Amino acid sequence: MNLTELTERLHAIRDRNDWRQFHSPKNLAMAASVEMAELVEIFQWLSEEQSRQLPAEQLEHAGQEVGDIVLYLLLMCAELGIDMEQAVRAKLADSERRFSS
Template sequence: MTRRHDLAALRQRLIDFAAARDWRPFHTPKNLAAALSVEAAELLEIFQWLTPEQAAAVMDDPDSAHRVRDEVADVLAYLLQFCAVLGVDPLTALAEKIDRNEHRFPRPGERPAPSSG
């Protein structure tokens, strides 16, 4: 069975998964933000005591690579669920943030864009 791997389809699968298990009452913004933080910490834990060289090579080891992929998936899953509950389009939010950062942090040699307010 082929599954679509676009963001909207994955987000809907997460919504359907939670709904089928009656988890909606627990998927509050606070709970999802807390879960997201915990999963991000679990991703960080993989790298906690590694040297920069070891961290750069973490995907070379199949066991470590599997752990990284699982934690990335958990972080993304909770972020998508958080966005769904609050009605945030994550791709739009990201694009708008990049736009603001491009103005705030110009390339070397460029002037910052004038403030509009």
């Protein structure tokens, strides 16, 4: 996944539609949260086993929501000047230090 290319494509959509005015970090965080809630809704009331074996339609829907979340996070990183790949690698390294025996 080329995050730079994805961000450039997102910015092209944003700019064509004059959405930059709405893409403050606060708004992007709220939008990502709404999309996360939509992902959670797919799993509401399912058993653990059912949540691991989604029917094709629900699995596709879950993938769409994951995509929405990631795209909003990419936009937020661009607005804040956060290098997403570096942030994820740093967090993973921290988790490895904290939780590896």
